[in-house]
Amino acid sequence: MELVQVAVETLRDLLIEEVKFLSDVSDQVEEVESDLRTIHCLLKDADARPDGYNSAMVRNRVAELNDVAVRAEIMLEKYAIDVASKGQDDITLKEKFKRYACILRECFNVHQVGKETEAIKSRVAKLASSLKSMSRSTGESSLSNTSANNEDLLRQRYAHEVEQHFVGMEKDIEHLVSLVKLDNDKRSLISICGMGGLGKTTLARKIYHHKDVQASFEARAWVCISQQFRPETVLQEILKQILPKEKESIDNITNPRELVVKLYHVQTQKKCFIVMDDIWERNHWESLMPAFPIAETNSRLLLTTRNENIASQQFILYKLDFLTEDQGWELLRKIALPKVYSSRGPRPDLTQLEAIGRKMVQKCGRLPLAISVIGGILCHKQTWGEWENVSNNMDAYLKHGDGVGGDKRAAQVLDLSYNVLPYYLKPCFLYLGCFKEDEEIDTERLYLLWMAEGLIANEEKGRNETLRDVAQRYLNELALRCMVQVRADDISEEKFSTEYNKFTSCRLHDLMRDLCLSKGEEECFIEVMDLSRGGKIPSSINSATANNNIIRRLAILGDGEVLEKYILSHDLKLKTPLRSLLISPSDGGTMCTSRITNDFNKIKFLKTLILENCEFENRKLLREVGKLIHLKYLSLFESKVDELPLSICYLPYLQTLDLRVRRRRLTLPNAILNLKRLRHLFLDEAHVKGDVLLILDGLKELETVVGLNSRFVRIVDLPKLPNLQLLDIYVWDYEALSVVVHQMMTQLCETHLRVYFDLLEQGADLVLGILRKMFMSHSLITLVIDSRIGFNFPCYQPEMCPNLVKLELTSSKIEGDVMQVLGNFPRLKYLLLHTNSFIGTEIICHATSFPQLKHLKLWGLPKLKKWKVEGGAMPNLSKLDIYECTKLKMIPDGLRFITTLQELETSFMPRQFNERLRVVDGEAGQDYHKVRHIPSISLHSHDA
Structure with missing residues (x-):
């Protein structure tokens, strides 16, 4: 579904947005949109069914739909540019020819657009018809359900199972037992949450069998919910365990309402302890909730879940953490060396094995399930060389279950976490794979990339929400589902959460990143080439391209020297138009990227281009970038650039431009105002060629400006930006400060302000007045004042600096x-x-x-x-x-x-x-x- 969401939303948004340019083909466009709505509904229904996308036929239709989406997107964007360029009467023919010569050579006329639209309409109609037939196919549904049921049986965990190897949860057990035993607590519900494989079920089982818990309750019940949720079955199972003498009569109750009333009544009469293991969705709990008395009984309910969002204020939320390295090594040693561990006599020297064992524990991300899988393989191997071999091949063991017994538990657990994601979260999760291993991903950058890639749909916006708000909501949902780790504050970087930005960074657990990469490649969503120093340089972009699959996104990561060597000696051997390209060395050095433009046709359809820590030989690539008419996101972050070519200021779809280049004061052409769709502009020590002031007037969609400098910008343009929400600015004079403070009080959501001038040069009264006004703004988030001459700090008033x-x-x-x-x-x-x-x-x-x-x-x-x-x-x-x-x-x-x-x-x-x-x-x-x-x-x- 991850490709479906991107494909359908991209097509629909584009067809709606550009329909004003397509007056001669509008009827065809509306028919395509209608068919797309049908496809979207069918695929959303399939996504709601377990295993709904494991069918090869469905996957093929999804791939075809994605191909149609890209084709339509390219066609519509090019045609819109053609129409817009023809409508510009305010420039001479000579100027027009210079600006759009490269574009007009590629654009379609109306006849060609109509022809292409008809072809797209025909393909979409066939897809809709095919998917309707498939949805009616009982054989497909039956096969899907059988597969899902088998998977459920493999995942079922029972109360009577004994955990042979157990470490690291002693304090968790002690604390949870005390909470379970505590009488008269209004919050009688406890939720253990965490990512798959952390040991939530193991911990719950320890609580369930604890002697103090058994002695504290009259009746106990354990039920595994699973993704195949049937409320009447769950309620029956709990009742039969609490009332074992009434099993037959309970089986005869099929009305869910009767079951709810009976279970509710029993818990008010008996002190019960109930464990519901592996609950997935909030609506599952909400359908069961009426059966559980809250604050009316001494009964207790314990849930285990990967979805933190299930736990509302009614619950005591207990988040399970990863093992420490010492605990991980203890678990590995218990499983891999049982005889040595149980020996009561002198133990052999384990120094060598311990060193490689601890290394494997870290590779497992200190995740108990992964450590257990590797321990099961090592128990048949006793020498350092054998352990080293397992360490070198851990990826295969954890992903595919290779090795002794083919233990696929880790892969199954992690796969399931991905499979049950809602359709709109899957592409957002997969996109995280393009970042470096262990990278703290800046959330603002991530949101903008998701938006540029079309992963955030306009229809998902709530009242008064922006696309950025939706992106933040999606990240929060991924965090609640334990798919990504988020950070609100970073002391080392001095970045802190705000009302506007809930998180400052996020990162993937190592095993989650492996899942990201494997699923991204499997679904042809993204190809990631990670070239590390000393690693083997591939002869071409790997498996997906080699198998004639579609590559739309490519990320090239790794050591700068290795990356440069690869790019200098290889072409981008792509069989289809590339839409996203990210090149980012991991070592902080810079690399030359001139080779990438040898055949510019291979990247001319890019929407996203990220060139970080790069050098540009003879500035060729920068000149060529102006031809990338489909670009929505361009980043030259930390690259060596001294001057920006004029052509970059005529990219008609550009939304985000990141010009925070390395160690140099960047010279800009004074034509940024031509980027009519620009929403996010990032600068650092930038000034305009000819030492004139940068003009921003006309950028009606601009929402974010970072790194603005009042010395180099026409400050009176700020009030002319109707959608400006976030402003980061260096202020060097009182007049500029007055304009900024006015915007803070009337329009801005977030302001980062640096004041560098003698405040008293305007007089004490004026200074005190402007400071008082500034400090009362709700938008002020960060403030630097370097005044050089002392001033009287305003006295405290209620509501002063509420969000600083x-x-x-x-x-x-x-x-x-x-x-x-x-x-x-x-x-x-x-x-x-x-x-x-x-x-x-x-x-x-x-x-x-x-x-x-x-x-x-x-x-x-x-x-x-x-x-x-x-x-x-x-x-x-x-x-x-x-x-x-x-x-x-x-x-x-x-x-x-x-x-x-x-x-x-x-x-x-x-x-x-x-x-x-x-x-x-x-x-x-x-x-x-x-x-x-x-x-x-x-x-x-x-x-x-």
Whole structure:
């Protein structure tokens, strides 16, 4: 279904969007749209049935539909450009010829478009007819159900099964048993959630059989829900276990309402403990919920699920984590070396095996199921060489079940997680495979890529939602289903979640990435070439191309030198139009990409082009990029570029342009305003050729501007951008600040502001007025003020800085108790006081102040002598940096109560200050008791 969603949505959106250009073929377009709606409904119905897409016939129809979609998309885009270019009367014929010569040579006339549309209509109609016939086929449905039922039997887990090898959950068991036994708790429902293979069922079984639990309940029941959900069967099974003497009568009850009432009544009369293992969908639980008394009984219900979203506020949510490396090695050793592990006598030296064993535990991602599978293979192998061989071939063992006994459990568990995803999430998940292994994927970048690729459909938007909002909702859903790991805050990068951006980054578990790559290749969704240093360079793009399958997306990752060597010695041997190309070295170096344009026809239909950490020999590729008329997303992030060619400013469909290039001040042509569909613009130290101001007026669809500089932009254009939501800007004068603050108060959803000028040059009253206005804006998220001359910080007012998460003050020479003001900012997570920003002698962090602060930097405050932290202040502080505060005598006593503190670093501090924090020759310094709970302490003296 992953290809279906992209194909159908792409076709429908394009046909609707461009129909105004197709007046002569509009009837044909409407017929195609009608057939597409039929196909979409049929395939959504098939997607709702288990195993609905395992049919080779269905997969072939899906592949054909995708091919039609690409063909139609290319045709419509080219024709729309042709019509638009013919309608431009405001330029001379000579200018028009120069701009569109390369486009007009390729465009269809109306007759050709009509002909192509008729062919597409015919193919879509045949597909709709074929799928209708297939949906009526009872044989296909019967085969599908048989396959699904067999899979269910393989996945069933029963209460009486004994877990032979068990490690790492002792604390989980202790905690959950205490929750289960607890009487009179309004939340009588407990949900254990986590990705497949973490051991949720194993843990639930331990709880179910725990002697304290058995003694606490009059009756118990265990039922496995599975994807093949039948509510009456589930209810009957629970009742028969709770009321064993009434089994026959319960079998005769077929009305679900009667079963619900009976089970509800039993739990009010008997104290019952019920486990529902492996529940998949929220609506499954909602259909069962009326059968369970909530807050009316001492009965308890325990669920296991991969879908965190099932757990509502009614549940106590218990998220299961991966094993530690030590726990993983213990589990592997128990399974792989049972005789050695059970031996009561002296054990042989396991040093060599342990080293390679721990390496395999990490390769398994510390996932218990994967470790168990590998352990089962190793139990027949006892030498280091045999273990090394298994380590080298782990991918095959985990994906395909190769090896002793053909254990396919890991592949089955992970495959199922993918198979049960809703149709609209599958392509979004598969797209994650194009990022590097272990990469922290920036969520904003991911959302824009999903949108450019057509993976986010307009029809999915709710009221007042943007496509970006839908993308964020999709990522949240993938996280709730334990398919992707999300991060809200990143202390090391100082990125923090906001009201606008719920997550800052996400990543894939190693085994989930393997699943991504294998499914992406299997479905011909994406081809990923990962070329690492020392690895074998393939002779061509691999399996999918070799088997004459369609490659639409290609990601080339790996070491820069290996990538360059490959691209210099090979062509892109593609049999079909490539729509997405990503080239990204993984080592931070740059690579030359000139070879890629030797045959430009191979990439002329690209929608997405990402060239990161690249160099452009003779700037040939950059000149050629202007010919890619279908481009929606272009990124030159961290590439070596000094000047942008004019042709890039005439890409009619471009939505996202990322020009945050490496170490150079980029020169732009003053023609960005011609990118009429541009929605997201990313700059860094960019200026316009000829030192004139960058014009943004006319970019009516622009939503995001990052890295704008008031020195190089016509600032009066900002109010002329009706859809602008996010602005990141460097401000160098009072007039620019006034315009930005006005937009903050009237239009913007998110503002990242850097103020670099002498605030007092306009007069104290004006400065105080603009600051008060700025601080009351709900859109202000990050703020840097480097004023060089001191100013009076505004007094605190209710609702001040309600969403500010990051604040840096530099050289501002603020006096008074500024911390009392800052401590009231409710969402502040990062604070830097730098280079005389505070010139007082004492800082007091009052009780309940800084409720969300995670990272505090005191840097270059030469007059600071005392610092007091009251109990309850900074309850979430994780990292503390103290640099060059040379008169500060000691660390505050209140730090010892901040249990969340993980890192303390000092630099250029007096030796005496640091000595009070050290343990020397077993003797603790005077202040060591204040910091002994901090895991990472790094102390550096200025006179060391």
